Amino acid sequence: MKLNMAILGFGKSATRYHLPYILLRKDINVKWIYNRNRKLELEKDFKNHNISFTDNISDVLNDDEVKLVTICTPPSTHYDLANLCLLNNKSVLVEKPFATTLKETKKLLDLAKSKGLTIMPYQNRRFDSDFLALKKVIDGGNLGEIVELESHIDYYRPEDTSNNLDYYNGSVFGLGVHILDQVVSLFGRPEKVFYDVKSIRNPSNADDYYEIQLFYNTFKVKLKTSHLVKLPYYRFTIHGKRGSFIKRSIDRQEEFLKKGILPETKGFGLDTPNDYGLMNYISTTGEEITKFIETPIGDYGRVYDNIYSAIMYHKPKLVNDDELLTVIEILEKAFKGDNPKIITL
Missing domain, CATH: 3.30.360.10 (Dihydrodipicolinate Reductase; domain 2)
Known part of the structure; x- marks a missing residue:
C-alpha cells in the first residue's frame, strides 16, 4: 500500500538526509515539496520523480492523499508547522530538534494522540x-x-x-x-x-x-x-x-x-x-x-520504514513518546x- 507524503523545507536536510533514502522506498511517494522561497535550479535534480513543488503550504494541507509530512525547516518553526499539520490530519516526522521546549513537545504529542495520528522525531x-x-x-x-x-x-x-x-x-x-x-x-x-x-x-x-x-x-x-x-x-x-x-x-x-x-x-x-x-x-x-x-x-x-509501518499498520514507533520527552527534558x-x-x- 502506497503512503503519500510531503516535505516542508528544501534545504540541505531535505536534499541530503531525507530524499536520497525516501526515493529508494517503493511504498512511499513524495507528492509535494513546500518551500517558502522556491529553488528552481535545485528542483531540476528531482524532475524525474513526479514531485510537485510549491510555495503555498495550503497545497499540502488541503491534499487529502497526503498522510505524512516531514518537517525540514529551521528549528524555530518546528512546533508551529507540526501543530498546523496535525490540525489538518497529517501524521508528522520532525527533523531535530523536535521542539524547543518540553511544553511544546507535550502539546504536539497530546494533539497527535487526540486525532489518532503519528508524530515522531527524525532520529536517523x-x-x-x-x-x-x-x-x-x-x-x-x-x-x-x-x-x-x-x-x-x-x-x-x-x-x-x-x-x-x-x-x-x-x-x-x-x-x-x-x-x-x-x-x-x-x-x-x-x-x-x-x-x-x-x-x-x-x-x-x-x-x-x-x-x-x-x-x-x-x-x-x-x-x-x-x-x-x-x-x-x-x-x-x-x-x-x-x-x-x-x-x-x-x-x-x-x-x-x-x-x-x-x-x-x-x-x-x-x-x-x-x-x-x-x-x-x-x-x-x-x-x-x-x-x-x-x-x-x-x-x-530505516526511519521511514518504521514510520510507514506505524502509520499504515499501527506498529510501534522507533522513538516512543517517553524517550522523546526524556531527551527534550x-x-x-x-x-x-x-x-x-x-x-x-
Whole structure:
C-alpha cells in the first residue's frame, strides 16, 4: 500500500538526509515539496520523480492523499508547522530538534494522540553504523555488566561566524539531541544529569561545546562535543566488568552523501576493516580474547520504514513518546540555571 507524503523545507536536510533514502522506498511517494522561497535550479535534480513543488503550504494541507509530512525547516518553526499539520490530519516526522521546549513537545504529542495520528522525531542516528556496532557489542554480553560509556562527536572548526544566538541553534540541541537519544534508547531515563555547556569560540553565539554526563544506578555515560578538537577522541569507548570496546571512526553515510554518493551505490557508507571497532574481554572460561567487530551497515532510510509501518499498520514507533520527552527534558534543562551543574530528574 502506497503512503503519500510531503516535505516542508528544501534545504540541505531535505536534499541530503531525507530524499536520497525516501526515493529508494517503493511504498512511499513524495507528492509535494513546500518551500517558502522556491529553488528552481535545485528542483531540476528531482524532475524525474513526479514531485510537485510549491510555495503555498495550503497545497499540502488541503491534499487529502497526503498522510505524512516531514518537517525540514529551521528549528524555530518546528512546533508551529507540526501543530498546523496535525490540525489538518497529517501524521508528522520532525527533523531535530523536535521542539524547543518540553511544553511544546507535550502539546504536539497530546494533539497527535487526540486525532489518532503519528508524530515522531527524525532520529536517523539510531541507524548510524558506529552505534549499531556498539549495540551489537552490548547485546552480545561479552563485556559483562556495563560500568561506563563515553560518546564523542568532535570537530576542528576554529572560525565561528554563525551568529546563532538562540540556544536551540547550538550544539546541544543540534547534535547532542542525537547522541543523547542513542543512550536513552539503550538505557532509558537516567537518575541524574551533569551539564557543562558553553561557547568556546565566540561567547556571543550559541553553545559549541558541551559535556553531559548521565548517571544511572550502577554506571555513568559521558556525552561530549567540541568544535576545537584537532585530534579526535574515539567515537565510542565502553567498559564492562569483563572487558572493553572502542570504536574510533564515525558512521560514514554523511561523508558519502557530502560527496554526492547516493545510498543505492555499491559500498555506500561501508567501513573498511581499518575502521572496525576493537573488543578485548575475558570469556566465561577465563580466556582473554581480542577481536575486531565488523561494522554493521547503517541506513537512515530505516526511519521511514518504521514510520510507514506505524502509520499504515499501527506498529510501534522507533522513538516512543517517553524517550522523546526524556531527551527534550534533558536538553531544555541544560539552559536553565548556571553551568556547570548537576540535576536530579
